[in-house]
Amino acid sequence: MLLKALGLNGRPKPSSPGPVPKAFWKLFEKGVNTENPCRVEGLHVPGNIVRYYKDQGPLNMKEVPYESLCVKKHLFFDLSVIERKEQVTLGQLEIKFKHNTYHGHQFQLRVYRPLHMSLKGMRDHNTNRRLLFTQSFRLLHKSLKFNLTQVAQDWTTLGNNMGLVMEIFADGEETDNRITPLCEEMHSFIHASMLTVSLDPTSCKSSRSKRNVESSMPTPSNICKKRRLYIDFKDVGWQNWVIAPRGYMANYCHGECPYPLTEMLRGTNHAVIQTLVHSVEPENTPLPCCAPTKLSPISMLYYDNNDNVVLRHYEDMVVDECGCK
Structure with a gap:
């Protein structure tokens, strides 16, 4: 009963828990704003539940490279733990590059949302997916963050979570239908994750009266x-x-x-x-x-029960x- 009140369907038994992101420690250390406990101040959005999801997509999408394509990866984040009563107020995709090998070389990242399930082995055409973001970058030790709030809301309310497709191109790189060593090394340095903030209105009080000063009068030990x-x-x-x-x-x-x-x-x-x-x-x-x-x-x-890191008030x-x- 107590675990259910905490939003869990059973006692979690972490099998392969990942490290706690630094951003979560910072949010935890801020504590609860007792004047407005229904807002995550560090992220500037309403909410009382913050979750972190690891990418569960396949390591590599097998496909003949085209243009200057270095990486094509299917990203998938299981948001099924978000309950219907929760209102998603933020969805944030983070692409992190663990190594800074490619000094000075420019890449371009594109993130797509699949609109239909494509047949195995067929290349996704523009009619089967929608471009969400495109961004050029150079410093691979930096993280790239993208706002996917609307996508996360659709995944949780409409139930059509087909994940995302990420492509990275080496600008100006001549591949001649083969992946260069520069691109091949990139695969092991990419880490994708997603963060969501949601508001559970049933466990949130919007206002709180100021604390009364305790009486300094001595009281007998048996008094309430x-x-x-x-x-x-x-x-x-x-x-x-x-x-x-x-x-x-x-x-x-x-x-x-x-x-x-x-x-x-x-x-x-x-x-x-x-x-x-x-x-x-x-x-x-x-x-x-x-x-x-x-x-x-x-x-x-x-x-939680899916080994996701959760911060909850x-x-x-x-x-x-x-x-x-």
């Missing part, structure tokens, strides 16, 4: 108040899939709500009346319960204040 409770994810067997934090201060509420309720106990109107009735008929009416009156969110960085995870209800 916040108690310290640290949750270590290792103790509950989550250390294999939760990346960060390793645990957090969850706290809990405990204590009595005696008559008369003082302002310090933050009793609801119903609780005030209930304590009054209890003072008259203690056998028939119990005292109000000590319960959280203010909670705050935390961020969790973890691997979870509401109502930390007890900040307690009162009688």
Whole structure:
């Protein structure tokens, strides 16, 4: 039940988890903006779930090269983990080149979206695909990023995810129908990934009242108040899939709500009346319960059931204040 509340269909068991991108660590370290927890400030878009997907497309698309084609690759990112209730607010494709071998030589990158499933062995013609981006570049140790928000929205709402086709050309390179050593070396240096941000409105609170100052008055130990409770994810067997934090201060509420309720106990109107009735008929009416009156969110960085890296903000995870209800 708890894992389902966290948006998981079972306890993740990472088999081949990849490294956590630096951008995710930066977003995690920023924490949750308690004034607006439904916005990813580092990416400047609404959302409370950030996911990272590794490319699952084939390593190489077998095809006779044409013009100055160096690389042709089918990119595929499985976005099926995004639930229908989520609203995709950002989709970002990143093409990273791990090596800076080709000083001074210019290349051109083109990204296409397939419109139809082509027959095996047939070259994709312009009628079967749509050009999304084209960009020239020289420095291969740099990353190229492209906004694919609309494409990601279509993949998740229409269910027509046929991936992408990436082509890289060596500008001015004479190939004579063969791949040059310059192009052949490029294959092992390319890494493609995708990042999505989505908003789950069911677990997002758009506004949050400012924290009340705790009363400095001393209280008896049996009076309703916040108690310290640290949750270590290792103790509950989550250390294999939760990346960060390793645990957090969850706290809990405990204590009595005696008559008369003082302002310090933050009793609801119903609780005030209930304590009054209890003072008259203690056998028939119990005292109000000590319960959280203010909670705050935390961020969790973890691997999901598909080994994707996920950064998610979870509401109502930390007890900040307690009162009688």
